[in-house]
Amino acid sequence: MSVSANSTGTPLLEVEKLKVEFDTRRGLVQGLRGVTLSIGRGETLGVVGESGSGKSVTAQAVMGLIDLPGRIASGDIRWKGRSLLGSDGERYARDIRGKEVAMVFQDPMTSLNPVLKIGTQIGEVLERHLGMTHAQARNRAEELLAAVGISAPGRRLDQYPHEFSGGMRQRVMIAMAIACEPELLIADEPTTALDVTIQAQILELLAELQQSLGLSVVLITHDLGVVAGLCHRVAVMYAGQIIETGLAEDVFERPAHPYTQGLLRSTPRLDEVSDRLVSIEGTPPNLVTPPEGCSFQQRCPLSGEACRKAPKLEHIRPDAEAACWRPSVPAWATPLMSPTFP
Ligand SMILES: Nc1ncnc2c1ncn2[C@@H]1O[C@H](COP(=O)(O)OP(=O)(O)O)[C@@H](O)[C@H]1O
Numbered sequence: 001m002s003v004s005a006n007s008t009g010t011p012l013l014e015v016e017k018l019k020v021e022f023d024t025r026r027g028l029v030q031g032l033r034g035v036t037l038s039i040g041r042g043e044t045l046g047v048v049g050e051s052g053s054g055k056s057v058t059a060q061a062v063m064g065l066i067d068l069p070g071r072i073a074s075g076d077i078r079w080k081g082r083s084l085l086g087s088d089g090e091r092y093a094r095d096i097r098g099k100e101v102a103m104v105f106q107d108p109m110t111s112l113n114p115v116l117k118i119g120t121q122i123g124e125v126l127e128r129h130l131g132m133t134h135a136q137a138r139n140r141a142e143e144l145l146a147a148v149g150i151s152a153p154g155r156r157l158d159q160y161p162h163e164f165s166g167g168m169r170q171r172v173m174i175a176m177a178i179a180c181e182p183e184l185l186i187a188d189e190p191t192t193a194l195d196v197t198i199q200a201q202i203l204e205l206l207a208e209l210q211q212s213l214g215l216s217v218v219l220i221t222h223d224l225g226v227v228a229g230l231c232h233r234v235a236v237m238y239a240g241q242i243i244e245t246g247l248a249e250d251v252f253e254r255p256a257h258p259y260t261q262g263l264l265r266s267t268p269r270l271d272e273v274s275d276r277l278v279s280i281e282g283t284p285p286n287l288v289t290p291p292e293g294c295s296f297q298q299r300c301p302l303s304g305e306a307c308r309k310a311p312k313l314e315h316i317r318p319d320a321e322a323a324c325w326r327p328s329v330p331a332w333a334t335p336l337m338s339p340t341f342p
């Protein structure tokens with residue numbers, strides 16, 4: 001299992017110091033404030049954080065979906081080492097988006113055309129991107145529906161989106177996303193609109209596809225529970241920045257950032273009686289005027305003088321980084337690397 005992008009040569013996707021702004025009537029919203037992450041081949045990265053933390057904007061930037069009033073203010077996005085920004089980059093991006101990198105959204109109903117049969121919609125992708133004939137596309141669409149666990153796929157091809165349940169529609173979206181055999185699948189809250197049993201089935205499907213196709217996956221979710229079984233690494237976002245990142249099991253067992261600890265305390269666990277859920281008090285900062293120092297300081301139980309200066313992501317263990325002046329871990333956990341208490 002590849003757990004680190006660095007161990008497999010050039011990562012597939014690299015996002016570097018990415019800043020995205022939205023020029024709104026309320027002022028300039030700093031949606032992303034310097035996000036850096038990378039994904040290696042066959043790796044699954046979970047991106048977690050409360051609503052508004054910048055998860056979707058990160059995905060949209062990779063997929064070229066930042067529209068006015070938004071713009072990429074600075075930073076870079078690279079696919080296999082080559083930038084997707086600038087005029088050269090945009091040409092390159094057109095070749096790879098939808099093919100080498102594909103995306104699945106939260107609500108399949110908004111992405112599917114209600115008046116076209118499912119087979120027609122999948123077929124169109126195959127004809128347009130892969131140059132298949134109508135007959136080839138129909139056969140392949142049937143195979144794809146089978147691959148995402150839809151039974152009687154031949155019959156289902158001739159049905160309309162409203163004839164599918166929410167979970168089945170999400171399977172159709174996943175079938176469309178993998179139609180061009182992408183190397184990376186970005187799934188933005190793919191199970192949020194579904195009930196718990198169906199959620200688990202969709203996650204299982206993603207895990208199966210990840211294995212059988214050797215896919216890399218970016219799984220975006222506000223629900224840490226969703227990440228646990230599926231992801232190698234996790235990036236925790238807060239107020240447009242990544243504030244902690246590391247191997248998934250490490251981040252769950254030894255969360256170092258007080259925000260990550262708060263998120264974990266507010267997430268139900270399967271292995272615990274969940275009567276001790278505590279939500280994080282307060283609300284995230286306004287991104288028109290984000291605070292000078294640590295963006296979590298107003299809500300942080302550990303905040304002090306030092307936190308008036310913005311902390312950078314620093315290694316706290318060989319495989320883990322946190323942006324916190326006072327990273328802490330439960331007493332029983334592995335000690336941190338040279339903590340930088342100022
Ligand atoms: N089209 C837009 N116009 C203005 N602000 C936006 C727009 N899209 C996103 N934002 C802002 O960017 C920040 C990050 O949003 P988003 O990435 O959607 O959060 P989430 O983590 O919930 O996916 C939020 O403050 C949000 O209000």
Ligand SMILES: [Mg+2]
Nearest residue numbers: 055056057189
């Ligand atoms: Mg979102």
